[in-house]
Amino acid sequence: MTIIVFIVFVGIVLAISAYTSRKARGVGGYFVANSSINWGVNGIAFAGSYLSVASFLGICGLIAFFGFDGFLYSIGFLAGWVIALFVIAEPMKRMGTFTFSDALDKRFKSRGIHLAAGLSVLVVSLFYLVPQMVGAGVLIEPLLGIPHLWGVIIVGTAIILIVALGGMTSTTYVQFFNGGLLLLFAGILTAAVLIRGVTTMSQNQNNEEGLVDLQSYQYQEVPVEVSGEMIIPGLIDASVTERISTTDRYTGRENLVLYQISHLIPATPIEDNIFSVNIKGRTLVFTTALGQDFLWNVEQFDGQPFLRIEDWWRLVEGEGGAYRLAETQYRSVSSDGVAFINGAPEDSTNRLRQVGGISRIPAVYGEGTGSVNPLQMLSIMSDSETIVLQPKSVVFTSNAGERVSVYYNEPTTGSVFMRPGLMFPLEAKDGEPATITLLNRLNFISLMLALFLGTAALPHILIRYYTVPDPDAARKSTIIAIIGIGLFYIFTMYMGVGAVNSGALNPETSNMSAPLLARSFGEMLFAMISGIAFTTVLATVSGLIMAASGAVAHDLMGNISQRQFSDKTKVLAGRIVAVVVGIIGIILGIFFREMNVSFLVGWAFAVAASANLPSLIMMLFWKKTTAKGIIASILVGIIASVTLIMLSPDMWARYGLDPATAPMPINQPGIISIPLSFAVLVIVSLATTEKQPDTGKKVEIKQSAKL
Amino acid sequence: MKQQISSDPGDSEQRKSNIGVRMTILYAIIYSGFVVLSVFMPTLMGVDALFGLNLAIAYGLALIIIAIIFAIIYNLMVRIPKPTNASHRIKKSNAERSKE
Numbered sequence: 145m146t147i148i149v150f151i152v153f154v155g156i157v158l159a160i161s162a163y164t165s166r167k168a169r170g171v172g173g174y175f176v177a178n179s180s181i182n183w184g185v186n187g188i189a190f191a192g193s194y195l196s197v198a199s200f201l202g203i204c205g206l207i208a209f210f211g212f213d214g215f216l217y218s219i220g221f222l223a224g225w226v227i228a229l230f231v232i233a234e235p236m237k238r239m240g241t242f243t244f245s246d247a248l249d250k251r252f253k254s255r256g257i258h259l260a261a262g263l264s265v266l267v268v269s270l271f272y273l274v275p276q277m278v279g280a281g282v283l284i285e286p287l288l289g290i291p292h293l294w295g296v297i298i299v300g301t302a303i304i305l306i307v308a309l310g311g312m313t314s315t316t317y318v319q320f321f322n323g324g325l326l327l328l329f330a331g332i333l334t335a336a337v338l339i340r341g342v343t344t345m346s347q348n349q350n351n352e353e354g355l356v357d358l359q360s361y362q363y364q365e366v367p368v369e370v371s372g373e374m375i376i377p378g379l380i381d382a383s384v385t386e387r388i389s390t391t392d393r394y395t396g397r398e399n400l401v402l403y404q405i406s407h408l409i410p411a412t413p414i415e416d417n418i419f420s421v422n423i424k425g426r427t428l429v430f431t432t433a434l435g436q437d438f439l440w441n442v443e444q445f446d447g448q449p450f451l452r453i454e455d456w457w458r459l460v461e462g463e464g465g466a467y468r469l470a471e472t473q474y475r476s477v478s479s480d481g482v483a484f485i486n487g488a489p490e491d492s493t494n495r496l497r498q499v500g501g502i503s504r505i506p507a508v509y510g511e512g513t514g515s516v517n518p519l520q521m522l523s524i525m526s527d528s529e530t531i532v533l534q535p536k537s538v539v540f541t542s543n544a545g546e547r548v549s550v551y552y553n554e555p556t557t558g559s560v561f562m563r564p565g566l567m568f569p570l571e572a573k574d575g576e577p578a579t580i581t582l583l584n585r586l587n588f589i590s591l592m593l594a595l596f597l598g599t600a601a602l603p604h605i606l607i608r609y610y611t612v613p614d615p616d617a618a619r620k621s622t623i624i625a626i627i628g629i630g631l632f633y634i635f636t637m638y639m640g641v642g643a644v645n646s647g648a649l650n651p652e653t654s655n656m657s658a659p660l661l662a663r664s665f666g667e668m669l670f671a672m673i674s675g676i677a678f679t680t681v682l683a684t685v686s687g688l689i690m691a692a693s694g695a696v697a698h699d700l701m702g703n704i705s706q707r708q709f710s711d712k713t714k715v716l717a718g719r720i721v722a723v724v725v726g727i728i729g730i731i732l733g734i735f736f737r738e739m740n741v742s743f744l745v746g747w748a749f750a751v752a753a754s755a756n757l758p759s760l761i762m763m764l765f766w767k768k769t770t771a772k773g774i775i776a777s778i779l780v781g782i783i784a785s786v787t788l789i790m791l792s793p794d795m796w797a798r799y800g801l802d803p804a805t806a807p808m809p810i811n812q813p814g815i816i817s818i819p820l821s822f823a824v825l826v827i828v829s830l831a832t833t834e835k836q837p838d839t840g841k842k843v844e845i846k847q848s849a850k851l
Numbered sequence: 852m853k854q855q856i857s858s859d860p861g862d863s864e865q866r867k868s869n870i871g872v873r874m875t876i877l878y879a880i881i882y883s884g885f886v887v888l889s890v891f892m893p894t895l896m897g898v899d900a901l902f903g904l905n906l907a908i909a910y911g912l913a914l915i916i917i918a919i920i921f922a923i924i925y926n927l928m929v930r931i932p933k934p935t936n937a938s939h940r941i942k943k944s945n946a947e948r949s950k951e
Contacts, residue, residue: 215908216911225918226875226878226922230870230875230925231871235868519904522903523902523903526904560897563906563907564907585891596879622922623925626918627923630918633915634912634915637912
């Protein structure tokens with residue numbers, strides 16, 4: 145089913161691009177769709193281009209896993225459009241013809257501006273491309289059952305086809321198609337979430353394939369006696385084989401204690417040497433016959449057969465200081481690459497169970513609320529009586545040298561889940577040095593600043609201004625975009641909380657939350673949502689590659705070689721660049737596979753805001769801006785933001801180093817690189833003030849220059 | 852729609868730009884308020900505000916809805932030139948407006 149829907153969707157997209165590619169002749173046709181796109185279509189295409197997998201999969205996942213903090217991205221992503229509409233839209237269209245460097249350069253006729261702006265488009269596009277490709281790979285794995293690698297390659301190829309053949313016209317209609325679908329289905333999913341309401345019961349109808357439904361399975365808790373590090377768990381013939389704890393970096397207190405416990409679970413004999421056991425709600429059948437890869441350890445206890453397994457339990461403190469052990473899930477990989485899940489070898493029947501869910505709702509609702517209105521839903525979710533099972537995980541290396549990932553549900557009060565703090569730790573914590581609190585807060589402010597200032601400077605957004613006939617249409621299409629995108633971001637809130645409510649989360653990746661939510665309503669919706677997620681990747685990445693392609697053909701090629709190229713050559717070059725950038729995107733998408741896509745997009749915004757926005761704003765509002773000032777600002781913006789990201793704690797972890805030793809203390813560069821880029825522009829402009837060149841359009845220049 | 856705007860002498864552009872910049876600044880202030888509250892008073896964001904929603908959610912949703920409302924207001928304002936805003940320019944502006 146999902147495969148059919150996927151093929152249909154990709155087929156439609158390719159058909160649209162094949163049909164419209166006939167108009168992609170000539171330089172205007174290929175790069176800006178002859179500037180003939182209707183403003184309504186352009187507005188929805190804006191939405192289709194802007195609402196990337198980061199918005200769709202990433203934000204839903206973050207809300208499902210971290211509550212309100214995920215919604216901060218929605219707020220920031222939309223707020224940026226205010227600048228795009230009020231400040232950038234009309235001047236961009238008035239002053240440029242192909243790329244935003246045309247607009248930047250209108251006053252100066254400087255080769256350097258084209259070079260710098262072209263370079264920045266390339267860099268930002270690449271940064272933005274990575275999360276889109278990661279999203280594609282994440283999706284294709286559970287959807288079509290093929291590895292991440294192939295997901296990225298298939299999607300990359302489709303995009304290269306669309307862009308290289310169809311240019312901006314095809315890209316526009318693909319984005320329009322996608323924007324419409326996204327809004328429609330996000331609305332449908334939101335309605336479904338509201339009709340279902342909030343309940344503590346299992347919601348997942350599907351346990352056939354892929355991840356296993358275990359919402360109805362309550363994690364066991366057993367009483368233990370703790371004296372020192374010795375514990376006696378209430379399990380059959382149990383003994384502790386290992387104890388792992390993580391300590392708070394500042395207080396030195398243990399905040400998570402895990403025990404590996406060897407114990408027996410009842411096994412039911414089916415035939416000679418064949419048994420079945422129930423592990424965490426899942427029935428596994430195994431044989432003890434010789435010649436197996438893995439030796440199942442069946443023991444007799446009180447005359448009954450039992451399977452001995454070793455699994456991980458979490459120590460929780462109950463009321464009155466009594467300790468209990470709470471069941472977790474785990475996946476371990478030994479040094480020779482053998483994977484175990486929950487004490488048994490990983491295979492198609494033994495996979496990680498889905499996580500999340502609601503364990504308590506306010507008493508007035510009994511077991512479930514039934515359908516609720518939009519305000520009620522959020523009010524119930526943020527109630528202090530509601531308990532959300534927040535998915536958490538911890539990774540460590542065991543004594544046996546296995547890489548172990550333990551997944552558990554952390555009961556979190558609704559009122560905590562639905563306010564800031566779970567992802568961005570803004571509150572000062574016990575024993576935490578003031579500098580750490582300050583850095584956490586800076587990180588947050590930095591991100592919100594980059595989101596606000598980044599949108600209007602994104603290359604794939606800027607190029608859409610050139611596909612409409614006039615500034616008026618540019619403005620109107622931006623308004624359509626704001627309405628559509630704003631609605632969509634309101635929907636993300638419901639999709640996110642709906643996903644954690646359904647208990648259908650994949651513990652390993654937050655990016656799958658929206659499709660898994662859809663699957664809890666049935667296979668059809670799952671197929672549609674997954675299909676749309678793919679077209680989302682296609683639409684956004686096509687726009688990015690188009691921007692990169694335009695930048696090379698218009699800004700870089702001619703200005704580097706100092707030659708005039710024919711329009712035909714430019715179009716050919718544009719198509720070649722599309723292919724090359726597409727391939728680079730595929731490679732990076734494979735490298736970054738595990739990171740949350742919204743998080744990566746946050747970086748892309750920071751680079752865009754640092755490199756492009758200062759020069760756009762100052763060029764419009766500060767008369768003394770000079771060409772050299774713009775060039776310096778763009779280059780410093782790119783270099784500063786990219787360098788800061790490369791030196792950040794998150795990248796340090798990616799290189800396999802200790803994040804605490806990273807030279808940059810914060811992850812989000814915006815708060816440093818954006819002001820720096822502004823400052824450089826002002827200083828260099830003042831140092832290089834010269835007479836304004838007479839362009840013959842002085843009136844217009846003055847108008848836009850003075851505030 | 853005709854390509855008239857490129858020859859627009861600029862008065863209406865100037866007015867639009869003024870309105871646009873003011874609305875941007877206003878929005879930036881509301882947005883900063885949200886960021887400041889989240890950063891320095893995260894617990895306050897958990898307090899019930901409107902319709903049973905806590906302050907964080909109410910403010911967050913409001914930021915999205917305000918952006919939409921601002922966009923619509925802006926569109927209305929730039930379409931109908933306000934005499935009080937630019938009375939000495941009204942003649943010129945009206946001439947350009949004929950394209951609407």
